[in-house]
Amino acid sequence: MRKRIIELNADRYVTPRKEQADGVEFWVSLSPYQVPDQLSCAYDKDSGCFAINFEYGDSEGGEEIKGDDLISLVVGKLTGKLLSVKIRVDHFGVNAIRLVIEQQVLEAIERVRGSHAKASENYQLAEQVLTDNASRIAECVAN
Amino acid sequence: MAFGVAMGLFAITLTAYLFELVFEGRFDRRKVYVDVVLRQLGPKLWAVPPTKSDTPPHRFRITLFQEVKIGRLRHPLARKSFTHKLVPRTRISDTTKKPTSIWFVHEEHLTKCEGVAGQIYGRNQRFVTQPLPDLHDPQDSSAGSLAKSAEYAKLAFSTAQRVRKQKFGSRIIGGIPIQRVDGTRWGVLVYDCVDPQAITPDSLGKPEAKLLASLMTQILARAEA
Numbered sequence: 001m002r003k004r005i006i007e008l009n010a011d012r013y014v015t016p017r018k019e020q021a022d023g024v025e026f027w028v029s030l031s032p033y034q035v036p037d038q039l040s041c042a043y044d045k046d047s048g049c050f051a052i053n054f055e056y057g058d059s060e061g062g063e064e065i066k067g068d069d070l071i072s073l074v075v076g077k078l079t080g081k082l083l084s085v086k087i088r089v090d091h092f093g094v095n096a097i098r099l100v101i102e103q104q105v106l107e108a109i110e111r112v113r114g115s116h117a118k119a120s121e122n123y124q125l126a127e128q129v130l131t132d133n134a135s136r137i138a139e140c141v142a143n
Numbered sequence: 144m145a146f147g148v149a150m151g152l153f154a155i156t157l158t159a160y161l162f163e164l165v166f167e168g169r170f171d172r173r174k175v176y177v178d179v180v181l182r183q184l185g186p187k188l189w190a191v192p193p194t195k196s197d198t199p200p201h202r203f204r205i206t207l208f209q210e211v212k213i214g215r216l217r218h219p220l221a222r223k224s225f226t227h228k229l230v231p232r233t234r235i236s237d238t239t240k241k242p243t244s245i246w247f248v249h250e251e252h253l254t255k256c257e258g259v260a261g262q263i264y265g266r267n268q269r270f271v272t273q274p275l276p277d278l279h280d281p282q283d284s285s286a287g288s289l290a291k292s293a294e295y296a297k298l299a300f301s302t303a304q305r306v307r308k309q310k311f312g313s314r315i316i317g318g319i320p321i322q323r324v325d326g327t328r329w330g331v332l333v334y335d336c337v338d339p340q341a342i343t344p345d346s347l348g349k350p351e352a353k354l355l356a357s358l359m360t361q362i363l364a365r366a367e368a
Contacts, residue, residue: 011353016269016348022297026262026271027272027317028268030268032319032357057353057357057360058324058325059326
């Protein structure tokens, strides 16, 4: 299994927002631990799965959420942040991977987002990262 | 007989109290590494680099707080409302005064998290207050001063009594959470300054914030291994 790294500048996706509690206004934004440093992409020939792993500043343990037989997500046990996306490449074919990322993977993330409200902002960031890097990820599969 | 039992209980209580004190002091062996990282990377998160000045009580501070589970003996009353306290472990500042403020927090209830440090801990997000009132204005009347203290306490998630007692000088407070390698909360890094422009949401969003948090996590992991 060959691993490829895609460096990210994900801080540019982090937008501070104004919130209010008991009449007090303040600014909040995503924790540094919820912003990925890089993507590591790897294809496992035996399982036929292509994994897109989000690398963060910590190494939180994950749990797999099976959406369907073709795409599954791994989210953090404590924070719920998106750790990994696994795609059954053998089923889709290498050429379709970019389309799969831009459509089915984003849909799978949206589905999980509803049940993991506390990591909602992280999922939104992950979607932006995947959309912007879909072609680079597809190159990893092709190579 | 009764006297012997009383003395025995007293001895046990004293031993347990001292054990709690020693247990809380385990941060010392990694402090030197943490200080190096904070001195190098910490100041990069200021929006306006603060300069040293003679204006009281300080100009800028970067304080690292660690979460500590509340001891049964040291805080018997606080245990009813809070689960942890945030204890200052080290500080980068333009004064040599040691940090003493402790903030009580609850690991599940945000409303029970004291101070800005508590809000960062409870929300697990980067956090910046609004500009805070100037409590050291010599032209303020006593009534005006009291009103300002109440306003300050509200904006800084503290109490007016504590604000008046500790004579807070910070005009802005913000910070980032610090985690262990396994994703559990370790503490918070708090920035405060007398210049209300010194911290902004964007300055805490700089790439250095992620590097700083990541390095702190690595140091803590090595020390705890």
